[in-house]
Amino acid sequence: MIRLNKYMSEAGVCSRREADRLIEAGKVTVDGMKATVGMQIEEGQKVCLNGKPVEKDKKDKLILLAVNKPRGVVCSEKSQGGDVNIIDFLHYPKRITYVGRLDKDSEGLLLMTNHGDIINKMMRAANGHEKEYEVTVDKEFNDRFLKDMAAGVHLKELDVTTRPCQVERLGKKKFKIILTQGLNRQIRRMCKELGFHVTGIKRVRIMNIHLGHLTTGGYRNVTEAEIQELMYLLEDSSNEPGYPQELNEEDMQDDE
Structure with missing residues (x-):
């Protein structure tokens, strides 16, 4: 027996959290019947997403891409309101999904993979993995601003203080700025609380993987050496998607 959301995650469809959303929205069936959040399935049962079979193939080689996401592209599995989503933008020949979101108006490093457990291990806030950003604001700031950002900012909208x-x-x-958590629009909200408006955000690193000189809109395969180092860094990380109870899942959306 295996939890349905874990099965979908290991099949490379999406993260466990996203799987639960899809299940709750009625888009997932098991043996032709609508699935329920938290259900478990047995080997041989047929899982479908939007009518298409979801199959877990242990022989599939790990795919891990580093993408330089342009502004205007949304991190979503589907098109919304005319926006171009990252899946359609890349048009990659195999099924992959994103590791953490970047806001529509943000750019830079986005990882894409067919391995759901990597997503959970990298993005779970409790694991404390680093993500690095370059941020531009609308006016000059002083050293006090930097100290206040570094110390942690209380976000009134979420009633939480950042790490x-x-x-x-x-x-x-x-x-x-280097973050180890992924509150929704975190950097923008932090700056707003301190009286600044963000005019640009570029993510340049996730853990040991750097954006480097990757062309905007381009992607590359993460190297074998990078993958080996990443797996070492993830060795003691939990892959269980757990979040503070006082925050809902939309508030925990990665990234800035």
């Missing part, structure tokens, strides 16, 4: 983080000046209106 202490690393912040470094890159220019009069530009700074680098």
Whole structure:
């Protein structure tokens, strides 16, 4: 027996959290019957998403792509309101999904994979893995702003204080920030609380994988050496999707 959301995650369809959403929306069936959140399935049962079979093939080789997401492309499995989603944008020949979201107006490093457990291990906030961003705001800031960002900012909308983080000046209106959590629009909300408006966000690193000089809209295969280091870093990470009870799942959406 295996939980349905884990089965879908290991099949590379989506993360467990996304699987639960799809199940709740009535888009998943098991042996022709609508699935329910939390249900378990046995080997041989037929799982379908939107009428198409979901099959887990243990022989599938790990796919892990580093993508330089352009502004305007949304991290979603489907098209919404005329927006171009990342799946359609890449038009990759095999089924892959994104590791954590980037906001529509943000750009930079996005990882795509067919391995659901990697998604859960990398993005679960409790595992504390680093994500690095370059951020531009609408006006010049002083050192006090950097210290306040680094110390943690109370977000009134979510009624939560962000974790202490690393912040470094890159220019009069530009700074680098390294986060170990993924609250929805976190950087934008932090800056807003301190009186600044974000005009640009670029993610340049997730754990040991760097954006580098990847062309906007382009992608590359993560190297074998990078994968080996990543697997070492993930060795002690939990793949169970757990989040603080006081926050709903939309509030926990990665990333900035």
